[in-house]
Amino acid sequence: MLNVKRLELLLDVVELGSITAAAEKHIYSPSGVSQQLRRLEAEVGQPLLQRQARGMVPTDAGHVLTAHTRRILRQMAAAEADLAEIAGLNRGSLTMGTFPTLGGSFLPLVISRFKKQYPAIELHVRSSRFDDLIEMLENGQVGMSLLWDYEWNRLNPENFALTTVFEDATALIVGKDHRLARRKQVDMGDLAKEEWIVREEEHPVVEVLHRSAQAAGFSPRIAFHANDYQEAQAMVSVGLGIALAPRTAVVNKHPGVSIVSLGASAPSRRILLAHRHDRVRAPAEVAFQSTLLDVARDNSADFR
Amino acid sequence: MLNVKRLELLLDVVELGSITAAAEKHIYSPSGVSQQLRRLEAEVGQPLLQRQARGMVPTDAGHVLTAHTRRILRQMAAAEADLAEIAGLNRGSLTMGTFPTLGGSFLPLVISRFKKQYPAIELHVRSSRFDDLIEMLENGQVGMSLLWDYEWNRLNPENFALTTVFEDATALIVGKDHRLARRKQVDMGDLAKEEWIVREEEHPVVEVLHRSAQAAGFSPRIAFHANDYQEAQAMVSVGLGIALAPRTAVVNKHPGVSIVSLGASAPSRRILLAHRHDRVRAPAEVAFQSTLLDVARDNSADFR
DNA sequence: TCCTCCTTGAAGATCAAGTTAAACCCCCAA
DNA sequence: TTGGGGGTTTAACTTGATCTTCAAGGAGGA
Structure with a gap:
């Protein structure tokens, strides 16, 4: 496969008209450029430049190859531009x-x-x-x-x-008319007598209830198993019991319930x-x- | 500037699905390919491949880059093909x-x-x-x-x-003694009653006849199917019918026929x-x- | 659990890409 | 004819990227 660096050198030699000028542009020695061009000609098996007294003139093959080189370089520049776009978050x-x-x-x-x-x-x-x-x-x-x-x-x-x-945080859901509905914060210890509404048994909030109840010294009585927090809130709103829920689960509060903080008495x-x-x-x-x-x-x- | 060899490796890894497969294709060690890909990612400053349990999957940037790589490689192949052609044709x-x-x-x-x-x-x-x-x-x-x-x-x-x-232009061929032989130009509309000589059915000039006849409001009656324009002219010359032909097809006019322009009444x-x-x-x-x-x-x- | 497949890393070998220095070529002017 | 200046080329050497080997590590399947 053709070597792109050499192609670029060829292109610059053709466009600038001399090896010396191309070498200056690339900060190479003229000798190095000359050697690369020689190798390129060996690769393609035919002369690409006609050595003339005053600079270089491309042969037919040289013309064809420089034209292709422009396209190749343009394509590579396009690739780099696209990558920069992705890195700059304009794409992805x-x-x-x-x-x-x-x-x-x-x-x-x-x-x-x-x-x-x-x-x-x-x-x-x-x-x-x-x-x-x-x-x-x-x-x-x-x-x-x-x-x-x-x-x-x-x-x-x-x-x-x-x-x-x-x-x-884990919050407490109580009905609007519940005795604790107006409180800013309650402690799990105050809830030993309550009936509880919980999610299905394997749901993590059930474990939260058991652990915090146990820490507060009681064993919760379960009144209902809900399928999601909407159902749980609805049951709380009609007074079937009270419930625990992560704070984020009740940002859309049911109109019939109040959310009360449990402070540090329930795990978050x-x-x-x-x-x-x-x-x-x-x-x-x-x-x-x-x-x-x-x-x-x-x-x-x-x-x- | 991006290194094309590395791009090619990336392309093969993506297409073959694994570093090992790409390494085999290039007769490299997997380690070498892995290192080149790593450098390529460092060059472009972002991940190109997601290392997964089952092979590799390109990231967004990887997708973009492989697409560009295909074009670059195609362009380079085209360059080589053109050079080979010039080389094989002895300059010019x-x-x-x-x-x-x-x-x-x-x-x-x-x-x-x-x-x-x-x-x-x-x-x-x-x-x-x-x-x-x-x-x-x-x-x-x-x-x-x-x-x-x-x-x-x-x-x-x-x-x-x-x-x-x-x-x-499409011209009309009529016999030397035909009533229209002296005319400079005629209209397709004047030819409704004529018998026609045409080329084999799938020849485009047949379609020209049908379309222009239809535009002029008649359906042409076919008298003979000719194999080439020389034969068609010969048949016209003996009065078997008249014919249509591209102007360039009758620059070598048969002595027994006249060529008459159809102006804009037949498509060119x-x-x-x-x-x-x-x-x-x-x-x-x-x-x-x-x-x-x-x-x-x-x-x-x-x-x- | 081992076995296999794959990827990765470290260290070393190899070769191409560059350097310098000197020669060469051609034109031009003295 | 000779010398000079633009430019290119050759030879010999240095250097660094690109490979290799060897070894380790991870994940899936029998």
Whole structure:
């Protein structure tokens, strides 16, 4: 295959009219340029330049080759320009994962700001459950993903590079007419007599309830198993019981309920952004992470 | 500037799906390929490949770069092909295509003048039918070719670079004693009652007849199918019927016929010179084109 | 669990791309 | 004829990129 550097030299010799001029342009010695041209002619098997008293004149083959060289160099310049565009975030795409409660509250804020800031970048979001997110991260279906953990089952930072986005407190949901509805904050210890509405058994918030109840010295009585936080809020609103939920899960509050802080008496979950350690990240991904953390900082009050 | 060898490696890794496969193709060690890719990524300042459990997948930048690489490599292959062609043709030869009617009238004038002007250049002419000419253009058997089209089936200028040489009017051939033999010009409308002599059914001039007859409001009655214009003229001369022909097809007029202009009442065909867009043309080809256009200009009166 | 396939890193060998220095060629002027 | 100046070429050498080998490490499948 032809050597592009040599082609470029040929082009400059033809355009500038002499080996010396081309050598100056490339900060080479004339001798070096001469040798490269000789090799190029050997490669193509025919003379490309006619040595004349005053400089060089291309042969037919030289003409053809310089014309092709212009195209090749133009194509290479185009390639570099395109790469610069991607690095400059005028182009690119990224795919990220999230889970439902954040997909319905925090993430839309991030996406909205990111799209405003980098309108050219194609953004794909996949919402799934925890185990699927881990799998998608591992096999590369998503480049990064939002995840969560509690203090008793921390994610191992050796498996993924983890960045804490914010702490998502556990809040108490009570009916509008409940005796605690007006309180700013209550303690788990005050709730020993209550009936509870929980998510399906294996849902993590159930464990939050059991652990914090146990810490407060009682064993919760379960009145109802809900399928999602909307259903849970509806049941709370009609007085069937009270419930726990991550703060972000109830940013869209049901009109018939009140949200009360539990302070430090209930554990919070950590919201994390994860990506594979071995993955060299594209500029678009780094930019997205930065936007996401900005939004988290700006809106931290709402999730407390 | 990007290193083409590395680009080629990237392309092969992407296409073959693994570093090992690309290394085998190039008879390199996998380690060497891995190192080159790493350097390429360092050069462009961003990841190009995502290392995955099952092989490699290109990033956005990787996709863009491989696409450009294909073009660059294609361009370089074209350069080498052109050089090989020049080398094989002993400096300054060219091959062109034509079709019979021009090969028997216009083209000899061009060749005669060109040989006088450039005696050192070897000239090859291949005469063939339309479809073969297209194929020979595409696979490089001819560097340029004369072609023709009518207004209802124009050649696509995206496929070939086209230069109009001249318009070849459709003329009427009548016997010496025919009622219209003395006329300078007639209209298709005057020919509704005539018997026609045509070329074989799929010949384009048959379509010219049907279209212009239909435009003039009649359906032509066919008296004879001729194999070439000489035969057609002979049949016309004995009064079997009249015929249509491109003006250039009857520059060598049969003594027993008269040629009458049809003005705008019959469509003319366009005579074109075509060459491949991606072909950088040798000086000999450019010179030939220029001579050809000169001859067309000088002799335009004869083809009208 | 081992085995296999693949990728990566470190260290060294090799060869092409550059250098310098000197010669050469051709035209031109004294 | 001779000398000088533009330019190119050759020879010999240096250097650094590009390969290799060897070894380690990771992930999937029997």
